[in-house]
Amino acid sequence: MLRRTLVAMLTLTSTLLAFPALAAEQAKATPTAKEILAKSAPAEWRTPDPQNLIYMQLPQGRVVIELAPDFTPLHAANIRTLVRGHYFDGLAIIRVQDNFVTQWGDPNDDETGDKSKIRSLGKARKTLPPEYTRSIAPKLPWTALPDGDVYAPEVGFSEGFPAARDPASGQEWLTHCYGAVGVARDVDPQSGSGSSLYAVIGQAPRRLDRNLAVAGRVLEGMSLLSGLPRGAEPMGFYTKPAQRIAIESVRLAADVPPKNRPALEVLRTDSPTFAALIDAKRHGRNAFYALPAGKVDLCSIDVPVREREPAAAKH
Amino acid sequence: MLRRTLVAMLTLTSTLLAFPALAAEQAKATPTAKEILAKSAPAEWRTPDPQNLIYMQLPQGRVVIELAPDFTPLHAANIRTLVRGHYFDGLAIIRVQDNFVTQWGDPNDDETGDKSKIRSLGKARKTLPPEYTRSIAPKLPWTALPDGDVYAPEVGFSEGFPAARDPASGQEWLTHCYGAVGVARDVDPQSGSGSSLYAVIGQAPRRLDRNLAVAGRVLEGMSLLSGLPRGAEPMGFYTKPAQRIAIESVRLAADVPPKNRPALEVLRTDSPTFAALIDAKRHGRNAFYALPAGKVDLCSIDVPVREREPAAAKH
Known part of the structure; x- marks a missing residue:
């Protein structure tokens, strides 16, 4: 029973399989982060320089x-x-x-x-x-997060980092997440x-x-x-x-x-899968989290990192 | 020099005394949290039940x-x-x-x-x-934080706890800060x-x-x-x-x-000193933090706790 007394349930779907009575709830559940990531395309991941x-x-x-x-x-x-x-x-x-x-x-x-x-x-x-800041021009990739922010006029992600910008000053900066x-x-x-x-x-x-x-x-x-x-x-x-x-x-x-480097990949913050993960944070619901938050804060969003299989890394 | 290579300077004022060239900056500095707390009145603190x-x-x-x-x-x-x-x-x-x-x-x-x-x-x-929530009525003390919030229509403090409320549903709840x-x-x-x-x-x-x-x-x-x-x-x-x-x-x-209890006191979240602390977070500036944030997020506000002198506690 240990695994079921949980605050968060990243593995909720598999856990729920033991609860036939909750099958209906499960059917209404939105995809988990794990499920969303499992469907990501290789091109959505980048290998950091x-x-x-x-x-x-x-x-x-x-x-x-x-x-x-x-x-x-x-x-x-x-x-x-x-x-x-x-x-x-x-x-x-x-x-x-x-x-x-x-x-x-x-x-x-x-x-x-x-x-x-x-x-x-x-x-x-x-x-x-x-x-502390850089000019918005020359332009870097920018994926806006439309949920609002207490501190900055605009927030989002640039090149894998959570960031903020102020069109009035023409400046942007990485945030202390x-x-x-x-x-x-x-x-x-x-x-x-x-x-x-x-x-x-x-x-x-x-x-x-x-x-x-x-x-x-x-x-x-x-x-x-x-x-x-x-x-x-x-x-x-x-x-x-x-x-x-x-x-x-x-x-x-x-x-x-190279053989001693971990084969780390970072999910591109301008990818559809990253957008789907953010949306799951915002609107996701399942039997455990019945009430979606509706919004998501910039610093509550993780940018996924994975390590490729060692076999693949040693090619 | 160690103490001066700092990310944050809670003790900034005293640190700055060693820098005559920065006296002008210091003169413009807003009061520190420590200075604000030092001026608090005894009645602004409560002893938890x-x-x-x-x-x-x-x-x-x-x-x-x-x-x-x-x-x-x-x-x-x-x-x-x-x-x-x-x-x-x-x-x-x-x-x-x-x-x-x-x-x-x-x-x-x-x-x-x-x-x-x-x-x-x-x-x-x-x-x-x-x-998970309670009805806003019967009414509890409420100190609104007007800075906005990504997740809830209204946020603030109630009885010493960060909280949120939704007038539309008539519910309020403690937040996961x-x-x-x-x-x-x-x-x-x-x-x-x-x-x-x-x-x-x-x-x-x-x-x-x-x-x-x-x-x-x-x-x-x-x-x-x-x-x-x-x-x-x-x-x-x-x-x-x-x-x-x-x-x-x-x-x-x-x-x-009683002699084995720590004499803890919590600053009342409906006190002027607490309001001044929030304002210092929002608009505070000094030689280190030259640019005030302008706003403050609910979960970035600490509710101060202090321990009275043991002598006083043993009366």
């Missing part, structure tokens, strides 16, 4: 991050340079603030620590101009570089939008960042250095032999 | 939950009965699903497990009618009892609103539920029983000697 994929190896496993160079090009380039210089190897997760962010970088972010290390990496830059990876900085807007990054692990802190640069999002391994003990110091800093989580290595996928 | 406060003792610490009997009276009464029968003692956290919920209860939720145990507790009920405690159930809407509960640990799953009963919210110890390893099974169930987190005991505050 290995130049934009970062592998962060933690003791517990690997986190995969996709950079968003069309939104934050200077940061993407600098993060690549830092990664290629093995800047992050041996650094740590220094801060986990509940319902907010997990942040990593050099615990000694001063002249004795990261600043001198960055300086030694040739082309790497210690600070960058803020890339769960899993977004942002650029930590000092008070000075010009003080970020990508040498310290954070991932959103709670309710979307949309107040950060346009005040910090979003450099990408976590594709895989999110729970390795969200399921960590929270730090006891203000803002979630760990009290003792020993509590920090070591970063074993960070590598660019392009620098890893 | 000990009949509505639940202490859940985990190996890592204590979780305090406030029940919401005006929204889910049958569940509040049944949870009290279960707690007083020590029903939860020795049960466990059985499921942690990333960006969704942490759920606890009896791993054996069948006739050999919880059902027979509940039956042995006299007045405790195994199932209850769903209490971070920290909300809901009633797990089987497919049958009449199958919940409060013997298995969940807490929201990610982006507010508002789709659950009106499909599940919200029985209260976590006042203290939220990070003990959110900072747990995610279960590897579908829906976050732990693979091995040994991975579950044991519940040492669950007690009603009213049954605990």
Whole structure:
């Protein structure tokens, strides 16, 4: 009976087969996410550019991050340079603030620590101009979400990322949804570089939008960042250095032999299957969720990621 | 320099004192949450009724939950009965699903497990009618949030809880914001009892609103539920029983000697200070967050909880 006492029922259809009395309800149920995804076409999935994929190896496993160079090009380039210089190897997760962010970088972010290390990496830059927003022109792909938003005039998806835009200002930006990876900085807007990054692990802190640069999002391994003990110091800093989580290595996928890369694919956010998934979130109903929500919030929509079968990946 | 490389700066003002060049910016800064709270009046805080406060003792610490009997009276009464029968003692956290919920209860939720145990507790009920919504009349206190909402016609706060209402149907309900405690159930809407509960640990799953009963919210110890390893099974169930987190005991505050109760106070959601905090979220700006959000989402608003000095509590 365990599987039936559930809050959510991603596997509802199969579970329901044991309940003949509910067959009528089941007949009225809308397709599940799993069923919708099972019918997706291969062309609806994209393989992220290995130049934009970062592998962060933690003791517990690997986190995969996709950079968003069309939104934050200077940061993407600098993060690549830092990664290629093995800047992050041996650094740590220094801060986990509940319902907010997990942040990593050099615990000694001063002249004795990261600043001198960055300086030694040739082309790497210690600070960058803020890339909080970009001009809507030149145009990027845009899939509008018509459900409305508390914070922005328009929201939707661009190149796989949840985003917002303001036609009045002509600007668009990536939003701080769960899993977004942002650029930590000092008070000075010009003080970020990508040498310290954070991932959103709670309710979307949309107040950060346009005040910090979003450099990408976590594709895989999110729970390795969200399921960590929270730090006891203000803002979630760990009290003792020993509590920090070591970063074993960070590598660019392009620098890893293809056979050692996970064959990740991301559902295109301009695909019919993605639209069907959003509609299932909005209007889906089944025996468990009898009342459809009617609308869906931008940050409540997952962009599906899958790993191709290893056999296929090794061709 | 560590404290200055931050994503958020709750303590921004004091931090900024080290930056004379930013004094002008600081002068324009709006009050911080800390500053607003420091000016609150004692009467703006309430002490939750000990009949509505639940202490859940985990190996890592204590979780305090406030029940919401005006929204889910049958569940509040049944949870009290279960707690007083020590029903939860020795049960466990059985499921942690990333960006969704942490759920606890009896791993054996069948006739050999919880059902027979509940039956042995006299007045405790195994199932209850769903209490997903309540009629707006009789009227409860309501503090409207005018910023809009993707899911509901109206949102706001009632008796300390984030809530939504629909004048057309005459119904109101507690929303699934971070920290909300809901009633797990089987497919049958009449199958919940409060013997298995969940807490929201990610982006507010508002789709659950009106499909599940919200029985209260976590006042203290939220990070003990959110900072747990995610279960590897579908829906976050732990693979091995040994991975579950044991519940040492669950007690009603009213049954605990006053000297052993934490002196928790919750800011009244109909108080001027709470309104000022919301406005600071909406329009606040400082040297770090130069661009105010302009609006604030219901589930991005924390209802402050504080613990009075132990000396005062021991009078």
